Amino acid sequence: MRIICPYCGERGNEEFSYLGDASLLRPDPAGAGAMHAFADYVYLRDNPRGSHREFWYHAAGCRSWLIVTRNTSTHDITRVEFACDVAAARMASFEDEG
């Protein structure tokens, strides 16, 4: 499998390490039902067939965290983004919502 790093270009997956699902958001520890929300957040994962957004770290290259959209049944990669850009966009949307 090869990943097109937005900084380095196309590289083999041996240069990357995998973290997992990039769609998870850390629950509010002060929120209602925080215990159950954290158990879900830490332990429970879906096992989707098809498109999956996941974290990859370019450990042997530019050392960027990436969010890769990969089809789990074909390994086709349709999108690679810098995780910091995704996080910044999410923060901006939170601020827009007030």
Next chain:
Amino acid sequence: MADLALQARTPLQDLARPGRFGAATAKPGLLIEERTDLALATVMARRGREHDLNRAVAAAYGIDLPHGPHVAAKDGVSFAGIGVQRWLAAAEGLVEADFVDRLRQRLAGLASIAEQTDGWAVLRLRGDRVRDVLAKGIPIDLHPSRFATGDVALTVVAHIGVQIAQLDDRPTFQLMAFRSLAASLWSWLSKSAAEFGYEIVPSGSPGRRTDRITTTKRSINSD
């Protein structure tokens, strides 16, 4: 009371001695030079100060910071892109003996600077078979249509993290690894180059790094 004399050593001092090695080919396929005269530092832009950093580097060194895996050089100073808003700055022949200190002053508040000068083994490689040697370990395509003068890549060779750059059209490549891994890198390089014959040439530049570091003598009181 004992005197300890600490002597500066280059990363490949005991391994890469000048001479002709490997197969007895008519002409060495690879020429290897250990560069020991480079002042090195990483530069990481502070958040929100990226544009000011670009301007400060241009004003101080006449260099436009590359935004991507490329190297920009002028008058012996270079900045190589090694990640998003990160660079490796290098000064050949210790253009300024206090290169890193001055870099830190000039970019104060705009970037975080980390001295790397003695942290890397730096090799310059050229010769008719240089691409054939590198192809044995470098997993990226170094064909001239894909990797040209001024390009930089961080990748792995034999599980060793390396930085490679093409410096000119001859071509000359610069291969760097952390100095603690220098012997492992040398093991790969010397074996990969053996079939083509290789020559280790003395560092050609004046101002070897070891000359700058005066031998340190320290007395330890046995009491």
